[in-house]
Amino acid sequence: MSSATPADVLDRRRRMTMNGDADGLAELYSLDAVIEMPFAGPDAPRRLEGREAIRAYARRVTTSPMRLDSYDVAELYRTDDPELVIVEMRGTATMTTTGRSFTTTSIQILRIRDGEIVLFRDYANPGILKDLLGETNR
Template sequence: MTATSRDVVERVLRASRDLDVETFVGLMAPDGYIEWPYRPPGVPAQVRGRAEIRRHLTATAEAFIRIAEHRNVVVHETTDPETIIVEYEAHGSVVATGAAFEQIVIAVFRVRDGQILSYRDYINPLPLLDALASITGGTHA
């Protein structure tokens, strides 16, 4: 039996938090993509395909921010069985300084036949900019 869209999304969020790149990539469709409509400078707008996603996740895993847990996770199932919307808070730390990091996320997933076709990650870029400023001594103004 194919996993439900909700099951797939819950597994990819867990893999993301646990830095389990292979499980994460395995849940993506071969030509699936992750995109960040709102992102700080230096973050790509989109990564597409398993090889590119694997490369991106491997390069960024724990490089800057380490997420320890997701809190207040709310999963919204829609009238379209392929579309799932997830709201959550990501809590962790800035790797270089150990400072606390908190991020509010809304993500929209399209899932078909147990694989993620698209993962649109609407992050708030301001906490990332603040964390970067704490390392470099700059401001994000």
């Protein structure tokens, strides 16, 4: 049983994400972890099951033309369930193909058990990427 707190796990996740360490990031998830992204854009899965699927997706993201400039916990909300946290994340990134940058926030719900993420739900606005890529009609 790990003594890592949810804040510890979130800090490690932030460091791995900022360093582009897809393998280290995947290791933060349990073998049977689930990621759900209900509002995912057309090129992103809405659900990933298992650490290896998470690893493959993380590798794909780290090689994309989106460079992550910052990624921080804006707010961390604890619940009555010690495994469950709600997080407001704020990130800034730059599209290396266009030089355009953006800032976005998302709400994330995580279940962290014994120092591993077992469930991660990300509620982000995929429209911001469409705007950056010029795919929206104005």
